[in-house]
Amino acid sequence: MAVPVPWACCAVLAAATAVVYAQRHSPQEAPHVQYERLGSDVTLPCGTANWDAAVMWQVNGTDLAPDLLNGSQLVLRGLELGHSGLYACFHRDSWHPRHQVLLHVGLPPREPVLSCRSNTYPKGFYCSWHLPVPTYIPNTFNVTVMHGSKIMVCEKDPALKNRCHIRYMHLFSTIKYKVSVSVSNALGHNATAITFDEFTIVKPDPPENVVARPVPSNPRRLEVTWQTPSTWPDPESFPLKFFLRYRPLIQDQWQHVELSDGTAHTITDAYAGKEYIIQVAAKDNEIGTWSDWSVAAHATPWTEEPRHLTTEAQAPETTTSTTSSLAPPPTTKICDTGELDSGGGRSAPFGTRVPVTLALAAAAATASSLLICPTLSPQSPAPCEDTPAHLQRSRRPEPSPQTPVSILHTGRRTFCVLFRHNL
Known part of the structure; x- marks a missing residue:
């Protein structure tokens, strides 16, 4: 009669293997997310392990030096951005992690920089904001727009996350607008606000398609043309004036011309044969400020093409004798x-x-x-x-x-x- 002892031994060995596999491949709990300030010191405990427990630490899968440990705790001093990462501690007698920390190193937000501008007057305006110094960690912004005591809707820009658009409800209003922006992250909070009149933020976009051409047979003239910015919705009702500047490419000093209307100008005092750089800015005739300068146009005044000099052969001296055309000269x-x-x-x-x-x-x-x-x-x-x-x-x-x-x-x-x- 056979004795089933060998089968019992195999069963025990299989069970032990399953336990080890389960310990190494069992689902791990989500790491603890922790934010710390750049330049500070931080101590990371190994979960609930005793202070004198035999543990080891890794960051992003790389072993850390034992001299960074204080008992079972990991001590990091003078935090730098490179200290950000996934930290995990293990018992020395097994590779099962006891505790994991996802560390983020950053800064609290400083006061935001806020500006508002109307480049589509009289349709509306937009406000944009940014932080003067990066925080290196996620930030949350909150924007509030008030027109007197009325809260205005600020529509998020689909392309630029730090911009929103506001439509004018009442043109030529004397009531001021107030825009507030607050920012917060895991390390701090800050805010700013600006107040302004409707007409003070009007600033068109730069003129478009600026072109400069030489004028034939005029070595000191350049003809400059441009177009009203396409974002300006109603140039007939709200006309723009323009400001033109130009200079030779080899000089630094600009010459300026202000034009009350029109989208063309002829420069009459250019240096012959010198390449020029020309830019144009725009402004509402009555309110607001000048736009930024347009994309630069380059042109060189007309120059006469060099003529090819030809020398006609001089006829030989005439003589009374009848000689061949091949005879030597006198x-x-x-x-x-x-x-x-x-x-x-x-x-x-x-x-x-x-x-x-x-x-x-x-x-x-x-x-x-x-x-x-x-x-x-x-x-x-x-x-x-x-x-x-x-x-x-x-x-x-x-x-x-x-x-x-x-x-x-x-x-x-x-x-x-x-x-x-x-x-």
Whole structure:
């Protein structure tokens, strides 16, 4: 007959395993949420465990150093934002958590910054608020709007959580509005309030689609156009005036023009060729304040396109001889004074044959005066006479015998060139 002892042992082992599994995977109670002020010290107890119980602590699953413990309690000093997290303590002989704390480190709220503005006058206005310093923990705001003794409805903005909208019930009312905002969080509470007249908060949005263009053939003009802000509901009944400012991009000083009406202006004192930056602001004709500046437009005044300079080839000097178009250009023979004194003989030339224009240019570049005289023929140069008016640069007294003289032969015509050097 079989004895069922082995089956009993298996049953006991299975039960023990189930207990351990249940301890490790049983549903845990929700952690205790605790808020503490930035920079403060905090002591976290390990639930109901005795002070001398053998425990260990973790934060976000990471073991903490034993020197942070005071018995079974965890001591954190000089709290920083990084101390926020999920803290849990365990018995050393098991991994079953005894206690969990979800710690949030933050600040109490300071006085809110509150402002109200009407950019859709006369439909209504909106109020917005924010904290000057973040608290790093959740805040709750409460807004109250009063018109005299009447409470006004403030509709939450669907896109901006710290803004609400109020509709005007009575236009041109002399009764003041009062808006109050209170804020609270787990560490404190604060509040603020403002009082104002209806017309003092009117401030349009900036003008839209600002465009600047150069004016053709006017190097000092720029034509600027813009549109009334689309949020301004009735520009016919509540017209706007505009304020324009402009400056060269390379300068810091603005020039200003105030316009009582219209959505265009021509700048007439721009610097030619300089890029300009232009902005426009808007304001109700009678009440309120100026809008913020529009998006900047950039433009450069008209400039004339550079013309391409062309040099026409000079026609060669005409001669009486019939030569081919491929013949070399006329040349000039430069002779010294000894050759001139010998009656135009050709026994001692010291120069070379060069183009006429080149020889004349070289002589003019080195002389203080130049006189060109036609002669009768290359064989018998005559005394110099006055040059024709279209060739004469200056008239000088008859040169002294020491003045260098050169003879220029061009085809069948001869010139003597007299020039005086500056020594």
